[in-house]
Amino acid sequence: MKNKNIEHIISLSNDLRWQIGDEFHDNLAEGIYADAAEIVKDAVHKKDQINKLRIDARIDKIITSKTWGFPLMFLILALVLWLTIIGANYPSSMLAGLLLDTLHPALKGLASTIGMPWWLDGFLIDGVYLAVAWVIAVMLPPMAIFFPLFTLLEDFGYLPRVAFNLDHLFKLSGAHGKQALTMSMGFGCNAAGVVATRIIDSPRERLIAIITNNFSLCNGRWPTQILIATIFIGAVVPTAFSGIASLGAVIGIAILGIFFMFLVSWALSKTVLKGEVSTFNLELPPYRPPRFWKTIYTSLIDRTIIVLWRAIVFAAPAGAVIWLISNVYLGDQSIAAWLIHSLDGFGFLLGLNGVILVAYIVAIPANEIVIPTILMLTVLVTGIDGGAGAGVMFELDSVSATGDVLKAGGWTLLTAVNLMLFSLLHNPCSTTIYTIYKETKSLKWTTVASILPVIMGFVVTFLVAQIWRLLI
């Protein structure tokens, strides 16, 4: 009985919908706003007709002006990045000193006093602990500086204006202006950048922003770029210019990343993402003075700690794997050596080597441990002096000493250039991959976002290597 009546209601609603036609939604929306206007007429009195505070209008005029808009934007971005990279140096080395140089030996000492077997001690302390400590030391300080700065700009209301200013460029590649922000956020951390794409409410543009976020060089990769550029690029020019040359190379890589971001956005919007719904609108909220301490506190809690925690969760098993492959032997060589030898040929085609490829495979969880892993593996396979033993990641205090180890491993300028390119163009770290999956809830898009950059990395480094060898 009940069911019959409900079916009756539903079919009645279908009939009525047919009678009304497709204007229903328009009429309803207009009706509600008409009611709102009547109520407001009674209740709200405005003393004067200024729609906006003078000061707000004046800030807006400058921020979106033809002359000042863009220089101001680049200046602020450069300032934020500079503060992050320079400002993080000191706490980073302090943390490294504490976690790697003091606590690590202390733990080893403790392990030997209580008579822990060498494999357990190696697995836990050299593997798991060291990877986690490394990630914290390299990752925490820049994020703790970058995210609060970014959040302050966001709360003030500046970032929506950046999206507004840049939207046209992004529109040309089928993307949303807000992608400028998620991209900038990606310079801090790709996982955080992917989460930030929630601000893009158009499905197609959001997917584009998620998939291309990895082309923003993240905090975990800046140190790699700077180190390699200093050792190899700086060395080919006269000493007086080496600083500028290496800096230029790093910035060049970051800009190349932005170029790839636009290119891939365009290609995606024209092919696989063509059918996703695309809408655009952007609210420019009024300026509000941010509450400084509260913002810093919340951005530390909401962004930094969460991202750091995820990175640690993923880095721990990576440390274990790194230690295991260097200490478990198949016949007369370790798994690491075996992997390196089997990947050497492919690595050579890409202008890289087996060590680099193995390092990128085992260091998927965190880009921060790529360089320590490369150093450890280089020492392992070349048998030169240095390092702290199989499976123990390390870094050297002096840049030139690092260079010596790498050169002993057969590195050339081409290897360095291609490593820089590959560091830009490879799969996102597993934290980011996991975040992409959580945000898109789609295996398909997660796969695309993970595989696409690494294929591009193979193609680009391959082409560079062949052309380089032809010409030089």
Added chain:
Amino acid sequence: MEVKPKSACETCPQFNAEGLKKLGVNTSEFDHVIALAGNPNTGKSTVFNALTGLRQHTGNWPGKTVTRAEGAFEYNKEKYKLVDLPGTYSLLSTSEDEEVARNFILFGKPTVTVIVVDASRLERNLNLVLQILEITDRAVLCLNLMDEAERNHIEIDTRSLARDLGIPVVPTSARYNRGIPELIQTISEVAKGTIVCKPHRIKNIPKNIENAVQKLSEEIKKEYPEIPNSRWIAFRLLEGDAHIIELLRTGEFV
């Protein structure tokens, strides 16, 4: 309809400061569920934080609170669970945010829905308010960002607003904790039924639609006499909301 006088003191007669305990994320047991709805950029999360003592960060953007945040406070020995819904401009569309907000107000059965609006952009915000008033009988309008409205020389007659909307209106500046005690007091009174709301219903609809809504809503009332929002269900049926049709069939929303 009684409108609370505007004051920022915690010693005013109605408010019992000792009875307030902010419970943070401890939402285990509660007597009332309070939903917090509003447009993006209205300081909704600031209100949420002020009520619960939490420090949720949500940026200056629509759609930041994608998942519902929950918190709690205790007032006069009754526990209130507070659910922060995603900020949306409307509840009529199909985006994920709106669906979360719409479904919670409709099926989560909050005791009271607090609608946070930006006092200097009242007209735009009323769009959402009027839609929510079609769904629920018990609501409180939190007229937030009063400080900004004052700077913009906007005066709001809260008495006439409350009369037109049929729900209590509380002016606040959550950033500075102004008006929060009054808001808590009003929420508790609406929750306990001391204040009875007579919510505004949308009037300016073309005749043919109004007739259709009337017809449908009567049929729905025949079937489910106890539901307060037959008109809203009728709106959704005319919109062709497959989810509502499904729930009507299973009778789950009663």
Added chain:
Amino acid sequence: MNTYNPITALLIFFTISVFLYLLFRPNKGWFWLIKANSKSNGKIVVEDILKLLYHNENADKHLNINDIVRTLKNSDDLILESINKMATHELVTIESDMVKLTQSGSDYALRIVRAHRLWEKFLAEKTGFDEVEWHERAERKEHELTKDETDLLASKLGNPQFDPHGDPIPTNTGKIAKIKGNVLSELNVDTIGRIIHIKDKPDIVYKQILAENIHIGSLIRVVEKNASRIVFHSEGESFVLAPIIAGNITVSILEKDVVVEENLARLSILKAGETAKIIGISKEIRGDSRRRLLDLGFVKGADVSIDLLNPLGDPKAFLIKGTSIALRTNQASKILIKKV
């Protein structure tokens, strides 16, 4: 590594790239072609013949076997075989070469038409595909949807009455709304009406109409009519069409007392400092985009002015109901305004 040589490596690489391109390039890649061909050809041909007969019989035209063979692109043998198969399954009857639909054949055809039009509606409302792609995609999809899937699709879309071209969508019981209207080319000067249907065939004419930005639901007023051209005003713009093209557009004539706003303009031409009233949103914006604009306050009667210009020219921020909302030019050009 003895055989390694950068040139060989590059050559191998380019060969592989070219091969992959040929295999996977959009639409014409071999992979897609093979995939399309492997899908039960027989069923598609049968359904295409049913549709062809249905549309012609609706226009009171009856086809013989020759007509069918000429119209469809498949091989003659396949078509003849299909027609015979259809006859044995009593979908059609063949009397001295004339092929006619039986009742069950007509029901089947109606189901395909329903699937096609619903899918077009779906593409228009729920996806971002361009208008010119809808028909072709629906042509493929109509053969894949089962009856249950079609019904589910219909209920998800809210059982729509018309597809985006204005064609009626048959209900699952086979009810079909009638289009009551006149062809644009036959309207008198000064007639006011609403475009209710645009024929999506032939393809060339349809694409030309789309290129002109003429859309279902727009109000029009005819201002000139002669043997060589039809001129009408719609949504603040003037359109000139050849009668043969205007013949593909159906208009329902409105009562004279309907106020058609003249002096309409588009929001995109508003200059800084000017204020305008919104008259409406063009029917060209549909689905989520339309709803979002309405929710943001771009409703009839709202005041709008420019809040901020952009250093790159696009988008512009508009002040609407107290808030600054940025819209791109292509959106703003679809919002109708009247300057005050």
